[in-house]
Each structure stands twice: as C-alpha cells, then as structure tokens.
Amino acid sequence: MHRVRINVTGSFLTGALLVSWIGVSGQRPAHYEHPRAELDQARDLFDHAKYGAAQHEADKLVQVIRDPFSAQRIEAEFLGAISAVRLFNKDASLRLLAFIQDHPESAHVSAVRLELFRHYFSNKRWEDALTWATQVDEAGLTVEDREEYLFKKGYAHFQEGQFDPAMTAMSKLKDGTGPYAVPSLYYSAHMDHSRGRYATALPAFEKLKDDPSFGRIVPFYIAEIYFLQGRYDEVIAYTEPLLADPSGTRRIGELNRLTGEAHFRSGRFAEALPYLEKSVQRSTGITRKERYQLGYAYYRAAEHQKALGQLTLVTNEVDTIGQLAVYHMADCYLQLQEKNYARNAFKRAFEMSVDAKVTEDALFNYAKLAYELSFDPYHEAIAALQDYLKRYPNTARRDEAYGFLVDVFLKTRNYEAALEALDAIPNKGPSLREAYQKLAFDRGVELFEGRRFDQALMSFQRALQHPMDPGVNARCHFWMGEAHYALGQYDEALGKYDDLRNSPGAYATKLYEQASYSMGYAFFKKKEYGEALTALRRFASSTGGNPEQRANALLRVGDCQYLAKNTAEAIRWYDQAIGAGTKEKDYAMFQKGICHGLDRRFQEKISVLEQLLAESPGSRFAADAKFQLGETYINLENDDRAQQFYGKVVSEHPNSPQVRQSMLQLALIHKRQGDPDLALREFKAIVDAYPTMDGARDALAGIESIYIEQGRVAEYEAYIAGLQFVDPATLDLDEKYYRSAESLYFDEKCDQAIGAFGDYLDKYPNGAYAVNALFYRGDCLYRAKRFEEALPDLESVIQRNAGQFMESALFGASDILFKDMRWEGALVHFERLGQVASFPQNVLAAHVGRMRCLVELGRIGQAAVVAEEVIALPEATRDLRAEGGLVVARAHLDAQELDVAYTRYRRVASENTNQFGAEAKYQMAYVRHLQERFLDAEKEVFELVQNFPAYDDWKARAFVLLGDVYVRMDDRFQAKAVLQSVIDNSTDPDLVAQARERLDRILNSEVLEVAPPEQEEIVVPMGEGNDTEE
Structure with missing residues (x-):
C-alpha cells in the first residue's frame, strides 16, 4: 500500500469561484457606496491570503447592512464563509451550509x-464529500476544477472501497496530461491489481516506473504481479538487479520477500535463504507465511536449530501453516536427537487435525516415540495407538501399530490407566491377557507401597483373574498376604502365605523363604508362639534372605523361647541375633539379662545389664536395666548397690514408669x-507424686506401718484425712462403685x-479412684472418636500428673489437638509425651507429632532437628523416615543451602517409590531450576514422570515447573506443550489455573506483529494550500 499527500485547495480566485465573484461585483446600487468600499477592502485582504482580516471585515459589513437580500451583504456572507474554510474554522461547513439555505x-x-x-x-469525510460531489455541476466547471473534482471524487470512492465509480472517474484523467493524470493512472492500476486484473495493471505500472513520485514503488507491484502469475524466474530476473543496487527503490524488504519466495516456490531453498532472512529484518508487515517459509527453507537446508527458531513463531494458529510448522519442528527435533521434544511436536501436529495425511502421520509418530521413550506422562501413547487403529483401520502400518500397543501395555508404569484401556478391549488374546496380569500385579504393589492396602488386595485379585504366568500368581499370593497383615487380618494373611508356598515353582523363589518370615510375624501377632517359632526358625536357617530380616527373625525366635520359658534357648537365640548385627542389640541384651535372672544366674544378669549400660547409655532400656540391677542386688541382699541403681532410675529417668517402684524400693530399704x-x-x-489409690496403695501401707510401729496412730489418721483421694468413711463404697465401672471397661463394654x-x-x-475413672472414661470416648468429650478427661489426668496414666493420656490428648489443628497445644503435649514415654511406639509418636506441629507452625528449622531424631529411631517406618527427610531438605532449601537440600531430596527420592519419593523428585527439579541448571531440571522432571507415574499431582506440578524452565530456556513451544498437557489432563483446578495463566502469558508474548505493509508518501501537486494525508 502507499500513503498519498494531496493538496486540497488552490487559489480561491480561479475557475467557478472567480466567475461567481465577477458576476456579482458589478451590481452596486448607488446608495451603498460606502459599504462597497469596505467590501472591496475585504476582497483585497482575501486575495492577499489575509483570511482572518478578510473574514473580520466581511462579518462587520454583514452587521452593518441590515437588508438580508442586499447583494453586498450576500457577497459579504459568502466572503466570510469562504474565509472560514481557509482558516479551518470549526464552523466553516456550518457557514457554507447556512449560505446555501439562506440564499438558494x-x-x-x-x-x-x-x-x-x-x-x-x-x-x-469521504462519505460527506461524495454527497456534495453529486451536487456539483461538473459541466459548469473550468478544465482545472473539473480535473481536480474528478480525481478527488474518484479518490473518495477509492477510500470507501467503491472501486467501480472510482475507476470511472479516474479513467477520464489517467490517459491525459493534466496534474491528475499520473495519480489517476496509479490508482487505476492499483485497483486493477487489488482485483486480480494483473494483465491490465501491469502495463499501467510499467508506464509509471520512471515517474518521480510513483517510480520508486511500482517495482514492487511489477514484481508481485510476476509472482502472482507464477512467473518466478521473471521475478528473480527483475528483482535481483534492483536489490543489488536499490538506488531509492522503496519496499526493499518486500522485494526481498518476493525474491526469496520465488526461489522457495522453485525449490531452491538455499538460494531463497539470504532474501528471506533480509525480508524478516524489516520492522513491519512480517506475516506468519513468511516466518513459515523462512523456517521451512532452513529445515530443507538442514539448519534445524534455525528452523525451530522461525517455525515456533507460527504455531499459535490452528491452520495449515500452524500444523505444517509443528510437523516440521518434530522432524527437526528428531534430527537434533531431541526425541522428547519431537514427541510433543508430533502430538501437537496431530491435535491440530488440519491436513488428513499430516494428522495420520503425526499421530503414528507420536505414539511410536512415546513407546520408544517409555515416557508417557498421561498415558497418552495407549490412547493414541488405539485412536490411530480406530481412525485408520486399513492403514499399511496396522500390524506395526498393534505391536507397539502390546509393548506399550507391557512397558507402561501408569498401571491403572493401562488397565482401564485393556478393560475396554472385549476379546483379549493371550498377549494382552498376560499384559493385563502383569499390570494388575504391578498396580497392586504400587498401591501397597502407598499404604492403600484394601485397594491393593483388589488389584492382586484382578491379576489372578488372568493366571497366565505362574510366577506372577505366586507373587500375588505373597503380596496379598502382606496386605492382609498390614490390615491386621492375620488369619487371611496366613492363608495367602500358604497359597504361595503351595504354588507351582514357588519353592525355588526367594518369596518361598520370605513367606516363612511373614508367617512367623503373623503367628507372633496371634500369640501362637509355637507356630511363630517354627516359621521364624525356618527362615533364620535359610541361606538367602535379607540380613536385617534374618537378624530380626533370630530375635523373635528368642522372644518365642522366652515366652515359652525356655530361657536357655532364648539366650542362645538372642546371642545369635546380636551376632547377626540386629539393630535392636540393646533389647536383645536386656532380654538376655532377664533370662539369666529367671535362671537365678544373678552375676551373669548383672554382667549383661552393666555391659548394656556401658555400650548404650542412652538406650531406651536404660531405666529398665538399672531397675533390674536394683532388683537383682535386692535378691543378692546387697542393699547398698540396689540403692545406687534405684536412685539412678529416680534421678536420671524421672519420667520412667519404673520411678514409682524405685522410690518404693528405696523407702523399703531405708526402713x-x-x-x-x-x-x-x-x-x-x-x-504426693501418684495421688491415686492404685498408685499410692503400697506407699500408704508403708506409712501406716511406720506410724503404728512408732505409736503415732493419731498422726496417721490426720495424714489420711488430709488426702483428697482417700475418704476413710466412704472408702469401701467408693471402691465398690469404681470396681463396677472398671469391670465394664476391662470387659471392653x-x-x-x-x-x-x-x-x-x-x-x-x-x-480414691477419680483419676482412674477420668482416664478410663477418656480412653473409651477417644476410642469411640468422641474427641471433644474425651479431651477434658485426658487433660484432667495430665494436670493431676497421674504417673501410671500419664503416657497414654498425653498420647490421646496430643492426637486430639493435632487432629483439631491446634498446633501449639498439640506441640506442648507431644513434647511432654516425649519426656515420659516408655513404649517405643509412643516415643516415635511424640517425635513425629513434634515434627509435624513445627512444620505446621512454620518453624522449619526446629522441625528439621526433630526430623533427624525421627529418622534415627529404629521404630520409624520407611514412610516416616522419608517424611523426616523431606522436612530436613526443606529446611536447607529455606536457608538457600541448595546443594545440601538437593542431596537430601535425592536421598528420599532414591529410597522411596511412593508419594514421598515423587515429592522429593519434584523438589530436586525445583532446586535445579533455582540454580538455573535448566537442563538438569528438565532431566529431573522426566525422571519423575518415568519413575512415579501414579502420582498425578506431583506430575502436574512438575510440568508447570517445566513450563517455567522452558520459558527460561527460550523454548516456548515446549513450554506451551507441557502446560497444555496439564490443562488437558490434570484434575486439580488450582494447577490447571496455574498452567493456563502461564500459557496465556506465553501466547500473549508471541503475538506476531502483523502491521500494514510499508507505506509510501506520494505528493500530488495541487498548487498552494494545506495538505492532508491518507
């Protein structure tokens, strides 16, 4: 296109206007001699372009001459209106219209x-101009005014898109010699060009090539007409000399484009590149088509990285150009060995579904790459292959696609989605049934590791419905046993372990031995110690197996012998467990000491327990060992040594359950x-420390004995009367009331x-039994999940410092407060629980509770300290160790200790295949993103998808992060691909919203500048006056 500057006014006293002026100037009545002089003065001012003064004189004369029909007044009004036009007054048109209305x-x-x-x-105002053009008497115009009138009328029609009347007006001028002939010829050619009348337009443009105003831009039109006529060699022959020496030729950028595209259309891609490259360097008017052609030329010239840079800019629109660009990008990625990126590009090309052939090929290649890479985050490969076979049942690649489909089923780790797809296939052949069994088994293991045991059992049962592989059948029985055990269903567990042991070929597998270990624990839980002993001894005597499990089995055999009162045998097995490196060596030594005591081998007991204290002074059995040493020395009638150990229990372990009994023994020794x-x-x-009847009964007996022996009965009576929990008058009835309720509790009613x-x-x-009653009632309410009612009872027990109930009350109260998200209160109770707990499971609960409360309170540094303690506890499960590891890693992350944080996250990810491992893997990617190690971040995300396919939440989070990574890598196409996959597949509305917001931001930043083509300013000489621009 072009820009035209047209002089819109000329000398006023020319043509029709001058004639109209002369026609009235001689009509001067005698009685208006003075006004005539003023009118002459106004005319003179106007002729000298003093329009403001002329308007002033004319308007003043109008005021003087009161007769509206006076010829001088009419002339003055006319002169004032025309002056207003020349001055561009806002009311100019109104004055002209008023003149016509007043003096028609x-x-x-x-x-x-x-x-x-x-x-x-x-x-x-083209429409208004054309309205008045119809009222102009063309025949009455001078030659000059008529040519101006015709051109401007034609130009106004041109601006309104009315090419036929425009051509009619300009056709009267274009072959002439007047000042409007050349512009009319140009616009006529331009309109012919716009309407595809190239044969007519071309000669006209050729006539203008030497014109000083239009000659600079017609080369573009000539070249474009050659191009549109398919005369590519002529385009090149015409433009290349111009581009070699432009000499003022305009629209060089578009001439480069035409030259490059002519080479492109002729299949000369390497020759096209220099011109296409220069074309896109222009500042405006660059189209998607040009970008695509440049990208495709790079692609055909094997400059794949450059091709990607251009092609990615035209992929936003779902049209032929967009689909072809994405399709060629996929091949570029393949050539660059970036198969993951190629997969995304083929997927996008398929989804665009514009060209049928491209769509089919893209779908096949997408599914093939998903299979080859074993990278299928949303299980799309199976769906894509099934869709391909459904859409193209007669394709030549049908057998190949079916082969891929079976292999994808067998290789996938997104088991549930694969099973759903297989369920939709009505007639499954042997290969698909085998795949189904394997997938259902793998899904069961995955559910088991996620502690979803009921669902795991159902999945293992699905696997057994297709018993194609005996080995898989055996593994199903074993894992079903493990799931039943985890649910506390020990009889069912034992049944499945037996099924395993009776399965064909099971004897030769490691699971056969493992089943003995699991059976031993199940029998142990059922308190069938003889059966447990047999199973565990069988496992312990096997040559294979996990060394840690073997040590545990030896320890449990010792426990079984201990419970069977076979103390000598128990000691032998405990020694074997210690020799096998059991992690519970302190327990084994303590139990060994107890066995020596039961055999009245007191010196051996003393030796073992003192060795325990020397080797493990911080052992959780330290208080019990010291108490047992005190008891042993009592048996040896060595009160001094007994007193030393009882004293250590009281002073060094004030929260131990053995404190009360140690205090009692100290009192008895002193007595x-x-x-x-x-x-x-x-x-x-x-x-004072144990103000309940059960807690104080033995101490009260000792007090009574001393007072009576000393004859101080009155003091005894006074002391008893001062105890709130003892009312001698009602003590007997009090106890009967209490025992009645207590019997219901112990009968589990x-x-x-x-x-x-x-x-x-x-x-x-x-x-006397108020504390007991409060605790037991609180415990019943807690077990009934009536937590708000249970809490006051448990808090009352805690406030009264009831030693025998303290541990359980603290456990229940802290758990209730934690469930109610009252973190500060729960934290206080968990801390006290940690101080008094003697049962290993409560020690663990106290640590885990503290850690979680501190996390919820945002005190991550403190939480990390406790988390390290959780990880070190032997009772901590793998999941709890993983949870603790995540807390420690997060503390390092918050402290910007990124390398340490990464290392801790990596440890969790490597040891866990469940949600903790998935979260750790995500955080590893996040750390690498923070470190701007973007390729490493991408690698971590790919590994997360590969190794944790069942955890859609972390997978979606990772893809949102990967979108950010790709933006930082300036790879917006891949960023759009991964964000779109989250939008299409995630069920989390927050993550979908995050992905959509990021995708919109990318799309908005990628809007190509589609500006108007370069414009040329063409000055059409019109004499004096003001200019306007199109």
Missing part, C-alpha cells in the same frame, strides 16, 4: 457546493536399714463404662 438562488451556490466537497475531502523417718518421707513423696464412670465421678469427684 444566489450565483455563489455552485461555488459553495464545490467548496463543501473540497472541505469534506480535506477532512477525510529395713533402721531409718524410718527417711522412709516415711519417701513413702509420702510417692503419695465401653459404651456402658462411659456412663458408669460418669456416675462414679458425679458421686466421688475427688474419690
């Missing part, structure tokens, strides 16, 4: 109509040694026990 018979009306046409034309006053103080200290304990507490709120 005036000789000036024709001139005013022409002036209105010119006025609207100069203001680009025996003849120090009743010290013994009395110690007995009273026990009552909790519903009735809750009411009975309530009745007791109503009657004896400070009774």
